[in-house]
Amino acid sequence: MLEGMTTTLHERIKAHVTQGILDGTWQPGQRLPSELELVTQFGVSRMTVNKALRELANAGRIVRVAGVGTFVADKKPQSTLLQIANIASEIRARGHEHRWRGLSRERVAAAPDIAAWLNMLPGQSIFRLQSVHLENGVPVQLEDRYVNPKMAPAFLDQDFSDITPGEYLLSLVQADLVEHVVDAVMPTAEQARILEMKATEPCLQLTRRTWLREVPVTWVRCLNPASRYSLGSRFRPSP
DSSP states (O other): TTTTTHHHHHHHHHHHHHHHTTTSSSSSTTOOHHHHHHHHHHOEEEEEEEEHHHHHHTSSSSEEETTTEEOOOOOOOOSSSSSSHHHOOOOOOOOOOEEEEEEEEEEEEHHHHHHTTTTTTTOOEEEEEEEEETTTTEEEEEEEEEEEETTTTTTOOOOSSSHHHHHHHHHOOOOSEEEEEEEEOOOOOOHHHHHSSSSTOOOEEEEEEEEEEEETEEEEEEEETTTTTTTOOOOOOOO
């Protein structure tokens, strides 16, 4: 094989598999041709095929199970940016099990950056709750939430086993202003551990602030493994 052709050949294999997924030849969860079958089909080395499949797996298009085979990945759930999404409802709507696990809850003195985000003074008392959302037992979102005690004085006293923190706040306060900011970030080692992912894999970070009559209600930062979740929206532009 000529030097410099590997990239071209492995990209051809990636394009072939990707097209088959996009046009419906292979459905989510369906088993793909084996490495040996692709080697025979394209007349390339097994190393070239392995590289193509490895990159597709890293991109979240396929799932490789050692000793079993390669499968089309389930479509990543998409959460809207045009409203306050309820991750628990989204997961249940897909027929999957949602579980919420609290990591820590405390009343803290607002750090300067948190105070600025919520229009408070540094050192003012504020509620903080850290938790993780799981879909069919797999962590899909790490949530770090700060809440204005004036707007939800009993927030830290809630059980949250039947209603998530977000659902509770929505039932209590109907925000009239919402801000969403999305960033691509790399998780810290601790965040990767909680989300059961590699620290070298990227995440989508959604930061949300809400207000009611110009009074801050909550600031929350949600960290989602990019291979398991996406963010997007569909809307009709105003004339």
